[in-house]
Amino acid sequence: MQDEIRTILNYNKDTIMLFGSTLLAHPELGYEEFFSSAFIESAYRKMGLPIENKLARTGLKARIEGKTHEITVCILSELDAVISPSNQFAAESGEAHACGHSTQSTQVYAAALALNTLKEQLDGDVVCMAVPAEEFLDLQHRLELQKQGSIAYLSGKQELIHLGAFDDVDMVIMIHSQPENPSYDVFVGGGSLGFTAKHIQFIGKEAHGAAPFKGVNALQAANLAMAGMNANRETFSEEERIRIHPILTKGGDVVNTVPSDVRMETYVRGSCKQAIDKGCNVVDRCVQAGASMMGAEVKVKTIPGYLPLKQDSNLSTLFASIAKDVQGIGDVVWGKDMIGSTDMGDLAQLKPCIQPTMGGFIGEAHSKEFCMVDAWESYRLGGELLAELVLALLTNGACQAKQVRDSFIPSMDRETYLVHLQAQGGR
Ligand SMILES: [Zn+2]
Ligand SMILES: [Zn+2]
Incomplete structure (x- = not known):
């Protein structure tokens, strides 16, 4: 399977590279990622995938339909950039993809190209989801959007949970960058504040x-x-x-x-x-x-900010075992906590989620120096990891996906979560 996925990705190299460089050159702040969202949507439309768009202003879901539809795996990326004016890829406005969110979206796109080709093998659906506003900044503007009634919550995943956009997916997988780590090591199962x-x-x-x-x-x-x-x-x-x-x-x-x-x-x-x-x-x-x-x-x-991240151990174990066999991946490191915080921490209270990180980046996150060592290696390896993981979950009657879904114990349901947000000073 690895060879097949790699062949598909290599065949589409120019398209994937152009996708990545276009997003990298158009950084946008949270809830304002209109260019990125429309660009990603057009790429998925070209693949003939059904789309739900304008979720929480700029979010979107593209669905790859397998043979059956009993279970759905979501592979997710974040749309937004940060303000990092001295970063070499910064726009004139100072916005830049200085922690690799455009890389995430390109990895999901690469995986989608492979999975769409191999969909006859899938015992379930795949949702490729792009979400707005992970970085919790520009608060004055977002409070204004909240006042206008355009959003209810200041982070993208909070807003999408509120809108029920995750209700039809059973688990969520995302790969984030691991800054200051030029080799392609992966970091699995860590937490966050x-x-x-x-x-x-x-x-x-x-x-x-x-x-x-x-x-x-x-x-x-x-x-x-x-x-x-x-x-x-x-x-x-x-x-x-x-x-x-x-x-x-x-x-x-x-x-x-x-x-x-x-x-x-x-x-x-x-x-x-x-x-x-x-x-x-x-x-x-x-x-x-x-x-x-x-x-x-x-x-x-x-x-309300973000809850501490607790990654699903079954998904983490499966991801680690796949990563070990992917040619080009370096060490597989367990349990290293991430420095910042993420709204994946919130989603992980409700659904089995993982957010492993992958190296291939130099510079500290949100800094001047942050960049990919080699764009194609980042896109190819991330795409391959995501596609392999989805295939492992959704083949053989989707038995591994069902095991992940059925053994997960949520710490909150959607209603309890929304009460928690309100108690924290939400809307
Ligand atoms: Zn960041
Ligand atoms: Zn980030």
Whole structure:
């Protein structure tokens, strides 16, 4: 089977390379990936696949129908880019695919080309899904979209869960980049931190910069709040892995006016819900105290972030055994946690999910240096891994897929999950 898949991918090399370079050259921020979405849709339409589009603004699903339709495996990619102006592939606006999301979409496309050719062998369906807004940024804009009623939640997978877009798939598979890892090693079964986001506004009183005694300085309030957060860091234990990393998104209006409107955003990350709640409590106390010390006001909006990722062990084991045999893959490494957080953590509460990572990238994620070592190797190996895994799951009466589906114990159903989002400060 490996040879057959490889032959199909090699035969389509030019098409796959063009697909990848087009997406890489058109980075777009979350919920605004209109070019990428339309481009991917047209590629799947050319393959004759039925499409559901405009899911959560830009998301789409293309379905490869097998011989039977009793079980469905979803292979997923993320559409959005980040802001990384110095990255060599950055657009003029500063947006760039600086953690490999365009690579993911190309790997899924490559796998789809192979699986569509081999669909007569599949005892189930494959959904190729492109999802918006994994990176949790540009919050002001997304809050505006939420206010307009265009979205209910700020992350793509949260929104798609809310819309029921995952209801007709039984498991979800995605491969993310492993930065700073030039060889094609794969990392299986690791976890990730979860987080909650905070959007904070300090409100002071403006006055001429030369008459600060007539004003209330909101920037000083923010500064005191950050000092308070820093003083609390020694109270976080190793196991809680609490990370608080605020930025000021607005520090004032003009230099000769006392700042009266200062905005701050932060994530509060942690290894479990209790740790995240503890970190949130610290942030809430510190921003209240900072404001109070200056006689300013403060408004805090708590925004549901992502839950810690727990990958499905059956899918991980199968993926690892396939990866060992794929020619060109380096080491298979178990249990290395990822640095950031992902909304796959949320989806993995409801469905069996994996998000192994694969090397072939230099540079740190979201940095100037981040890029693929060799685009074709990334597309080919990722496509091959996904196609092989789907074939393993969906042949022989789909017995392996059924075993994954039937042995999974969800920690939440969709309704409980939506209640959780609302309790976290959702819509
Ligand atoms: Zn990223
Ligand atoms: Zn990413």
